[in-house]
Amino acid sequence: MVPISYYLILSGILFACGVIGFLIKRNIITIFMSIELMLNGVNLSFVAFAAQWGHLSGQIFVFFVMVVAAAETAVGLAIIIAVFRTRETLNVDQVNLLKL
Amino acid sequence: MLHLVLFLVFAAICVAGAVNLLVQKHPISSALSLVVVMASLAVEYLLLGAEFVAAVQVIVYAGAVMVLFVFVIMLLNAGEEETTKGSRVALVLGVPGALAGGLLVAWVLIRHSGDTALSLGALPGYPKTIGWLLFHEFLLPFEVTSILVLIAILGAVFLAAKPETPPAPTGRKG
Amino acid sequence: MTPSLHLWLIPALPLLGAAINGFFGRRFSRQAVSGVALTFAGAAFLMALYVAARFSSLELPYTEFLAHWIRSGSGPHMFVAEFEFYLDQLTLVMLLVVTGVGFLIHIYSVGYMWEEGGFYRFFAYLNLFMFFMLTLVLAGNYLQMFIGWEGVGLASYLLIGFWFTKDSAASAGKKAFIVNRIGDFGFLIALFLLIKHFGSLNFGQVFTSISQKPGESTGFGLLTSIGLLLMVGAAGKSAQIPLYVWLPDAMEGPTPVSALIHAATMVTAGVYMVARSHVIFDRAPNALTVVAIIGTLTALFAATIGIAQTDIKKVLAYSTVSQLGYMFMACGVAAYSAGIFHLMTHAFFKGLLFLGAGSVIHAVGGEQDMRKMGGLRQYIPITFITMSVATFAIAGIWPFAGFFSKDEILARAYQANPAYWFIGVTTAFITSFYMFRLWYMTFWGDYRGRDSAGHGHADPHGHQGHGDPHESPMVMLVPLMILAVLSFTGGWVGIGGRFEHFLAPVFGEGASTGATEALSHGTEIILVTISLSAAVLGWILAYQLYLKRPELPQKIADMLGGLYQAVVHKYYIDEIYATLFVKPLVDGSTRILWHGVDQGVIDAAVNDAADGARHVSDAARHMQSGNLRSYAGWVAAGGAVVIAYMIWMGVR
């Protein structure tokens, strides 16, 4: 028997790691992976809550999150490729045409 | 007991993977750490009984999404991350802040979730039941998602397509 | 059940003509354009004749439903306005006058406008005017009448400004339109009051419900206010004090337009409307008194201005205003049929006068100043003869048409209040004077046009280089002759009260005929004699001043000094209006609305908002470092704030 809070703490840690990675990483691909990490953390809490409430909708939501994440990945990676083509770099600090 | 042990082991792997993602300098290592996180999360799902979700997690996330990441890293031949000292502030303020925030959120969720203990395979998510729900209760979101995926495919194809090279000048002016 | 008369065809035909000429006329030859216009105007006239022929077999008032228009609300408060046509004796008279005179003027225009640019445009407008005027006349409810009312205003605007490249024409058009709006404002409010209190605008329903109410003999009640507001509308459309100022300026339009719109038909719409609404006025004697006073004053006032005018069309314009005043005077003393009678005869002789004036202008090559005319009777004999008939008619010489109708009005005015009568007779004298003045100055004496050097001014229809005055073509003369016959004989329908009897079902038996009988035969003869002698007196005076001793008017003018100047300058009414209304309005608009509101508030708000946005952005743009991760940091911080808030709320 595992208390649900354990799952939630794990979920929180994963999410926090995602946020940190999003903030400190410079490689645009890694940043993108951090987002995936956050999504995964959220997914875990969905599944845990589904188990708690005894309703499968939580698991269904995980599917939707996955689909959205997959779509996001496809588009995001395409954007990364396009950025790399024009800027020849993956470092987000150098993708800074939009500054004042 | 078995449940708790398994949970702790894979949670440890999970957190280790997540931290490794942050620590590693090379994106491919980060990607592999993420694969580890996802695989161990799949096990956590299995422990909760969500076997279909676990399988899909492996197939979609580990098998497709992360392969795409690896593929792109390889394609772009991404090197090691450059580290600069420019972002001290983010490191000093951001990391503890984010960590604290995450823990706070978890704490609140715990407070409001009661102290339900989950047994092994608490809520079996059989493919049949999930499919039934998906095609009855969640039919509209499902279809909307399909449109989203279609749009994403088109967008990805358009974005990643090589820019058309302008036709070579034929030499005739005017 | 009477079979359908297809009344809708009467306005629809000219509309079709207007559409054809308006849309395709540019590519048509002049013959084709005039053919189209005359065909449709003539067809409307034939329809009107057909209606007149069928008239005795009709069950009156005859209404014809065309289409649903407005159906608003439900239950007892439902407001309904339909496209429907209403035919009674009054309508028939108006119908015949409008289509008949209109058709004649169409014919005349073909000759008059032949060499003008925009020929097709002119006839499209003219047909459009016919459509709206017939809609107004045939309307089965006030709203439909209002459509016609506004429509004729539009057509009038378009036609006054026909030579829109000429500044004065364009501004005259605007003036007419704007002054009319003031009147329409009153009309509209009257309509709103009718809707509010009677729930309908349908003539039948409104009049039925009003006739059940007692009259408002004293005080200022609902019907009085409606009546007064209607009178405001009528004053605007029919050029009564204080809204008459647009009509003289409207003479900038082509002369056939002046004849058709600003003499024979449109300006009488106010009279028609008052007559049509007689049920309201009958129960609001105070409003009726106002109508009478306004009519009487306008008649005298305009006539005095007419004395000193030298522009042939201006004289006729003021004469029109004056004659319209007569009609309102008639209405004001509840002699509606007398008013309508005068309306009809006036349509004949005033139409004729304008057409004749047009012919004169045509003959002398665009000159409108009477001082440069004279002796034209030998050059243009037919015009001279027809104009003479019209002059006698308007002066009220027996047995011309004007005599009968004017006499009728004066008799009824005397009955109501001798003061009206006295002013009326005075006006008749002045009218006779200035009309014969016009007659003598134009047709008698020697031709003064040849030796005038500065004759190049405003030449509205481009007759270049004229030699001797020449007679107009037959296409212009035939309408003149027909109208002359009508001006001569038109009054005979009123002999023995026949016209009144014809209209009696509309205006009620007792209100009109009963009163006339009260007047003793002797009194009637005396009144007739007085008015006739007033007319003759005016004639003699004009003969003395303008034929026998042409130097005398100048002396008299010098003698009168300021008074004469005031008359020449139309009592400075335009200037007073400019100072009182136009200038404050323009200044106020400039200072308050333009500089104050538009620039100070609206523009300033926009500019200041933009400036503010720029300053804020100036400060805020430092957040946009171009560093993606700092953006991410902001996102995270925002998320943290939201979550913190939720937690805080949740924990409490």
Added chain:
Amino acid sequence: MSSLQVFILASVIKIVLVIFILLTAVAYTVWLERKVVGHMQNRWGPSRVGPFGLLQPLADGIKFLVKEDLTPPHVYKPLFIAAPMIAVICALTSISVIPFGTAIVVRGYTIPLQITDLNVGLLVILGITSVGVYGVALAGWSSNSKYSLLGGLRASAQMVSYEICLGLSLVGVLIVSGSFSLREIVESQSGHFWGFIPKWNIFYGCQFVAFFIYLMAAYAETNRIPFDLPEAETELVAGYHTEYSAMKFAMFFMAEYANMITVACLATLLFLGGWSGPVFGPPLLQVILPTFWFVAKIFVFLFIYIWVRGTLPRFRYDQLMAFGWKFLFPLAIANLVITALVVAYRS
């Protein structure tokens, strides 16, 4: 013994047995391939080591084990070592949910001939196979050689693409049988149509189309001719495992053949009725016969593999991608839709 102890004991025995058999099978599949292709090319193939060269795989194994384990410089070492392991582990793991026959009864305990029976067994196999891509991709990348990198890129792109067709071709079968459990899928195929045609999924409606798609996708997934572009010797100098030698190379080799066997098992289970077949004779034979049928079908499938290898030339890379996305993928979707309609109509 409690049932848990029996379960653990039986599982351990089964795992050891299966891995042993699998590795042997891998070795002898290699031998078989060399032999068959040799005969197809009118030569003998391995024939010196043992009778008919039957000991050749053993000799090869010893060679791989004792050879110097060379790690070239400039490779990214952790991944260079991990890659073959990932490949072989995934290949060997996926066999764990494959049932080899009906359950046997030993001392009153029913022991299924399967390491574990999961509700989502098929999905597990798909998942593990998809993870197997990492082995190839990482090997190509970590070798730090352009040939390897190209091979790795090709492998990952190809496998991800064909995985979709593979999955879609299976969905038709899933619709027909209504389960993800491999055992249930096989059981749904017992019986006959009209008394004589085995009620295998390949004979059900248009599932032969699905079988064809599965076959193509399986060749691509296992990087076999005609889709062996990631390791095309002639252009990429063996592609992703150019830099590998000795045991690490052997791991890739084993992984490839183990994957072939897994794919063959899956095809047998899903399309060819698994272990179903005529069962007769004494009880012992009745126990053995289903497994025999199962192995026989796998053998046929493997033989086709080798046959194709000996017959067809290699595709060009763009042809491969076009074939996958523009032909197989629409075909798979069409098959899926038609199957769904047929099933919906029949129910």
